[in-house]
Amino acid sequence: MKLVSAQDFDLRREVEYGSPEQNEAVKEIVQAIKMEGDTALLRYTEKFDGMKLEASGLRVTKEELQAAYDVVEPSFVTAIQAAAANIRAFHTRQKRNSWMDLQPDGSLLGQIIRPLKRVGVYVPGGKAAYPSSVLMNVIPAQVAGVPEIVMVTPPATGGRAGIDPYILVAAAEAGVHEIYRVGGAQAIAALAYGTDTIRPVDKICGPGNIYVALAKREVYGVVDIDSIAGPSEIAVLADDSANPAYVAADLLSQAEHDEMASAILVTPSEAFAKACQAEVERQLAALPRKAIAGASIERYGAIILVDSVEAGIDVVNQLAPEHFELIVENPMGYLGRVENAGAIFLGPYSSEPVGDYFAGPNHIIPTNGTARFSSPVDVDDFIKKSSVIYYSKDALLENGATIMELARREGLEGHARAIEVRLQQEGKAGNEHG
Amino acid sequence: MKLVSAQDFDLRREVEYGSPEQNEAVKEIVQAIKMEGDTALLRYTEKFDGMKLEASGLRVTKEELQAAYDVVEPSFVTAIQAAAANIRAFHTRQKRNSWMDLQPDGSLLGQIIRPLKRVGVYVPGGKAAYPSSVLMNVIPAQVAGVPEIVMVTPPATGGRAGIDPYILVAAAEAGVHEIYRVGGAQAIAALAYGTDTIRPVDKICGPGNIYVALAKREVYGVVDIDSIAGPSEIAVLADDSANPAYVAADLLSQAEHDEMASAILVTPSEAFAKACQAEVERQLAALPRKAIAGASIERYGAIILVDSVEAGIDVVNQLAPEHFELIVENPMGYLGRVENAGAIFLGPYSSEPVGDYFAGPNHIIPTNGTARFSSPVDVDDFIKKSSVIYYSKDALLENGATIMELARREGLEGHARAIEVRLQQEGKAGNEHG
Structure with a gap:
């Protein structure tokens, strides 16, 4: 697992949109189902x-x-x-x-x-x-x-x-x-x-x-x-209080997903970085999916050394990872600084598989830096909202002239007249307010 | 404004995605900005x-x-x-x-x-x-x-x-x-x-x-x-209690937006339909944007006669209109039946321009039937969510074996081991639970 500087690292990867032939084949299938x-x-x-x-x-x-x-x-x-x-x-x-x-x-x-x-x-x-x-x-x-x-x-x-x-x-x-x-x-x-x-x-x-x-x-x-997921990612920010064997196992659990998966360690401790590096080697050798995990670690894995836990959080906010494990002393004290991460795992016992399978939060989480603007799947993804407006006669008489002014400013006279016809018939002509 | 049956009516329209030349020009511009x-x-x-x-x-x-x-x-x-x-x-x-x-x-x-x-x-x-x-x-x-x-x-x-x-x-x-x-x-x-x-x-x-x-x-x-809006639409469901002049003005306020806009009246009353038809003609003649509104009414306007207010609501749910005015006696009594509508305007004084300009709900609302699954713009469009998991040692010891079973069932041994290494080191081996 290579050590790199934060500046030299870019997690974003090109997303696969299929070949022209695949696109053509799909269009044909969709059309056929629609018709037949x-x-x-x-x-x-x-x-x-x-x-x-x-x-x-x-x-x-x-x-x-x-x-x-x-x-x-x-x-x-x-x-x-x-x-x-x-x-x-x-x-x-x-x-x-x-x-x-x-x-x-x-x-x-x-x-x-x-x-x-x-x-x-x-x-x-x-x-x-x-x-x-x-x-x-x-x-x-x-x-x-x-x-x-x-x-x-x-x-x-x-x-x-x-x-x-x-x-x-x-x-x-x-x-x-x-x-x-x-x-x-x-x-x-x-x-x-x-x-x-x-x-x-x-x-x-x-x-x-x-x-x-x-x-x-x-x-x-x-x-x-729903949105189309990219390869899975984890970023772990750990200090000397963390157990290298735990962190290495978590990095590998992400790497075994597929060769495009990405596992990144961010740490202020060079000693921890080296210990973790050795643990990854050791555990990888014994992993059934070591070919996949090894390729992932080789291509997309990295250890980023930073000056402090705070500086590490800045790096993580830049990465906006799908999964983020924060394994430092008093992790809760840093939670407010975490701006961009799909799911945040705090402390030594919140290994990512806890969330993948069991704890309760969703495991479908934004990838490829999109945690900057999107969110894990949740109930909001399965609802729709309608606005409701019941305006009283009093409210219309009170505000009708203002509404007409705004409509006319935009050159939409028909909008103004929909209000005016009511003001006139309800006994209060629009131009009394104009 | 033509009278049609509900079965013969389809509000959905093809969305414009631009010519190949326009697509090419845009790609070139985007690339140039990215580079230069x-x-x-x-x-x-x-x-x-x-x-x-x-x-x-x-x-x-x-x-x-x-x-x-x-x-x-x-x-x-x-x-x-x-x-x-x-x-x-x-x-x-x-x-x-x-x-x-x-x-x-x-x-x-x-x-x-x-x-x-x-x-x-x-x-x-x-x-x-x-x-x-x-x-x-x-x-x-x-x-x-x-x-x-x-x-x-x-x-x-x-x-x-x-x-x-x-x-x-x-x-x-x-x-x-x-x-x-x-x-x-x-x-x-x-x-x-x-x-x-x-x-x-x-x-x-x-x-x-x-x-x-x-x-x-x-x-x-x-x-x-954000999503790309189609032409604006209104559906008004009105009975004999409604004022034809109000309803006609509301239909025209939508039609004046652009020639692709759509204004539809749904009513159980043939008398009301005819009165409204006449009012649309009369008011249209005096409208500054009568060319636009007239073309919209001609092409996309319609009056749909239904058997009852309930049947009218069914039609509206099929249309899933951007704006829906419900101008009947006791409109609140029907609100629970309205499944698909972006914004719902209740009663005679809630003319659509009240919502377009002033009342408070957003006027950026799903068009072209997409109110079936999407919502007006709101605060949720400008937030992001992160899940947080802090698992205690007790929780991990209690549930670790279950998590490992689920991971191994999916062939993800690395996931299981991330749990197992913790159970072993915290004094409770995974296989004691297996």
């Missing part, structure tokens, strides 16, 4: 997933869901239930009420907060199918009160209709209402435009490969989409 | 706005701002101050606190809510410069606590350095901190990448022409952007 519905959906499922289905076989049945519980270990069910309960509790604290403001003149202003009506969650197939991601995408929607949560996930390729039982159990525990065995760009298009079998949704979220990402971009506007 | 900074910014300002400036002349001075107050009518200043106070009051009610949840085991979970650091607001030049839009874009950012709000607006073309004094007064009253006389794609690029004169921002908002819209799309990811 289920017919195209079944055709692409046979083509890409190697599975010949009828429309009636797309939806996962209650019996299949029950069968999944019979396959997985009881300890897994208990673990997923405990995680789901924590995630639900944390997100429940984010819920907001509609509100209104009653004025003495009888007017009422307010904001109505409602859940989205129908949400689609994409879950990748194969090795990228993570039960924890199902919880993190679905539970905020469920807590928001979304009455229809739909999951799509590709069937195992090669003609098996099965879906990973761990994914099915996680979906059931999180509160998914409908599950369909479709994947890829065709699943995204089906969620956006609807088919005879799958009714359209208002928002699509969840990770996927490049075809899924491009399809989400293609249908954006017809439906809402 | 102020040099390119001054070159494009001369080319597109016909104004030769030095870098030191880009920023609007305090003296210019003061001079604007000497030009505008005192009644305008009073009106803009009253509107600003209402908008500020409404948005202040949306502010949220950071929060934390303290657990009996000593753990702490929470969400930190912070304003964005620096926000750029684009204000179009010429006739599209609306002081009310300045208030509606800037005040939510100011209420959120954004410490640096930057406005850019093109100078008058043809070598005059001046900016509309009404815009300057609105900016000052809203709380803008810096103003630069630059516009177009070059202004957006300068805000996103920064130049020697204009430091980069975290988010860009505000309306603009097609070049501005394309530039915002181009820099999205480097900074956050």
Whole structure:
């Protein structure tokens, strides 16, 4: 793991937007689903997933869901239930009420907060199918009160209709209402435009490969989409009070995600930097995913030496990392200085996996420096707001002339007249105020 | 104004994304600003706005701002101050606190809510410069606590350095901190990448022409952007208790915006429909912008007859209009049924211009059916959230085994080991729990 100076380091990486051929292929698939519905959906499922289905076989049945519980270990069910309960509790604290403001003149202003009506969650197939991601995408929607949560996930390729039982159990525990065995760009298009079998949704979220990402971009506007995540990142700011073995393990847990992942240590202590460097080497050698983690550490890993913990925080604010561990004496005393970080882990026992799986906050967090302006997934991502204005006659008579002046200043006479016609008929002509 | 059935009506319209030539031109401008900074910014300002400036002349001075107050009518200043106070009051009610949840085991979970650091607001030049839009874009950012709000607006073309004094007064009253006389794609690029004169921002908002819209799309990811608004819309649901003259005036106030604007009346009363139709004709003839309003009514206006107010609400929910006026007896009794509408105006005195200019809620509202999943601009658009996890030793010892089980189920052994190394060293090996 290389030592670098803060000035020489730039975490930002180019985001992959797909080749022209991939873009073209996705446009064609989306168009076909829009025009042909289920017919195209079944055709692409046979083509890409190697599975010949009828429309009636797309939806996962209650019996299949029950069968999944019979396959997985009881300890897994208990673990997923405990995680789901924590995630639900944390997100429940984010819920907001509609509100209104009653004025003495009888007017009422307010904001109505409602859940989205129908949400689609994409879950990748194969090795990228993570039960924890199902919880993190679905539970905020469920807590928001979304009455229809739909999951799509590709069937195992090669003609098996099965879906990973761990994914099915996680979906059931999180509160998914409908599950369909479709994947890829065709699943995204089906969620956006609807088919005879799958009714359209208002928002699509969840990770996927490049075809899924491009399809989400293609249908954006017809439906809402979540943001497209870049490679995962961690920055750890640690001083001599930290245990190098803990910090090294946390850096490696990030690095094992994929070769593009980034693990960065920021420290004011050269002794700690060296101890940590040695621990990373030692632990990496024994890691099952050492090829991936090693490549990540080699390319995107770094140790940045700084003058003080405060200077380290400045570096972290520049990086705006997805995950930030602050393992120093009295970490709480520095929290107010942390401006840009998606999730902040404080102290020696708040290892990142605690948040990835269990504690309650969401693990879908802005990457690639976007924590400067965006936020982890939460209940707000599954609500919509409407403004409400009930203006009383008194309020209109009182303020009508001011409103007309502002409208006329912008050359919008029709706007002024919508007020004037009322002032005239309610017995108070506009020009008495003008 | 034509009568149509609900089934035959579709409000959705294709959104303009610019020609390939416009896209190409914008990419070139953005790239030039990114590479050359102020040099390119001054070159494009001369080319597109016909104004030769030095870098030191880009920023609007305090003296210019003061001079604007000497030009505008005192009644305008009073009106803009009253509107600003209402908008500020409404948005202040949306502010949220950071929060934390303290657990009996000593753990702490929470969400930190912070304003964005620096926000750029684009204000179009010429006739599209609306002081009310300045208030509606800037005040939510100011209420959120954004410490640096930057406005850019093109100078008058043809070598005059001046900016509309009404815009300057609105900016000052809203709380803008810096103003630069630059516009177009070059202004957006300068805000996103920064130049020697204009430091980069975290988010860009505000309306603009097609070049501005394309530039915002181009820099999205480097900074956050607001959504791109489509043509404005109103749907009015009125029964026989409504005054046809009021409703017609409200429909026309929307139609006068632009030829693409849409004004729709939904009513259960054929008599009211006919009376309103006649009123629209009568009032349209006397409207200064009758060419625009007439074209809008002709192309996108409609009266939809329904069986009942409830059936009318169903139609409105399908339309998901930007503005919705509900002018029926006891409008409050129907509010709970309104699922999709950006802003809801209740009763005879809540004419849309009340909300456009004055009452307090934002007038930047989702268009083109996107109220199904998005919301008016508010304080939430100018904040970012960070999750906080402080896990206690007790909490880790208690839950470590569960976290390891979930990590290993996903094949992420490095995640499990980050927990295990702690359990081992803190005197409780992972396998005692496994």
